[in-house]
Amino acid sequence: MSERGASAAKALAKFEALGFTHVLMLPDSESRLLYDAVGRSPSVRLITPCREGESMAIAAGLWAGGKKPLIVIQCTGLMEAGDALRGCGLGPRIPLRLMVGWRGYAGAIASKKPTDSAYTYTEPLLSAWGIPHWHLMRDEDLPLLDTMDQTAGETSLPAAVVTGFTFRP
């Protein structure tokens, strides 16, 4: 089993292989290296919103116009963006592809207290919205991006992978 946390370079290579045209992403501590990698990509365009609800609507517009965006979002931002996810994904059946950073996961599995409430509510929230999601914790989990992408396409609904560790180079 490889180290905890996926490689940012390998994740970006997967984004490119899956044909993502745009990545909408605010930087956070755990995904910082992925943010840097996407910013250097010649084929995937990085769009930085100011708040995550914007990401949902911009991605919906990109998809409506024929592009294939990926939203990289920390779980706290996902919580903030709930209405936009509902209105721009779930309601109109727009297949938003999400990579959700699960803040607090590493501490929670190490049984550190207090547990970040961002950890507590992430999976129940995804489940409540009916968003299928898979854990992407190491390099060998990167093929789950294919599963997520295929599921979103087949259902024409949002789908997600959830990352729990800091991205490595």
Next chain:
Amino acid sequence: MIERMDLLRALQARRTDEIVVMTMTTTLQWPLVSRHDLDFDFLAFGMGHAADFGLGLALARPERKTIVLKGDGGLLMSLGSLVTYAAHAPANLLILLLENRSYEMVGGQPLPPRVDFAALARAAGFHGGGATGRGKVERIESLGGFEANLPRLLAEEGPHFVVLPVTNKEPLPPVNHSNHAGRVQKLRKALGVA
């Protein structure tokens, strides 16, 4: 001050193959003047995010203009978006901010009275910004001014953020929240991407 229906008629008279995204009360009145496959009703798609959706469309379809008819109350719900437009908005995005100083859709409650939307857009970096570095922020106070400037706004490279103070004396048709997926599919079909 511009009567909103007059403004919509003026826009419809000049519009050709542009995408038009509208939200809130404009979704009720634009269909009175336009039935076009590239009209998109954003009502109930996400509070305050109509121009964000328009930004995505404009980025995806650079060959045609995307026009967003947005309200000032909606802009207050996602004010940071101005900074996003200032960084990323492409040449073909035209945001028309219909400034009625109220939450008209839900009863006409007044907005905070001292907000200067054009100044906010300038301060966000929109003027001289956008992906082109040629973003423009304008305020047009009259129907005549709008009619005179509209050909330029439709033709020249942007992005543009135009504040238009409006009133409305016409009765509003009933709200229709239906068939959100169908709206998107219709737009994709019209764009040839379905």
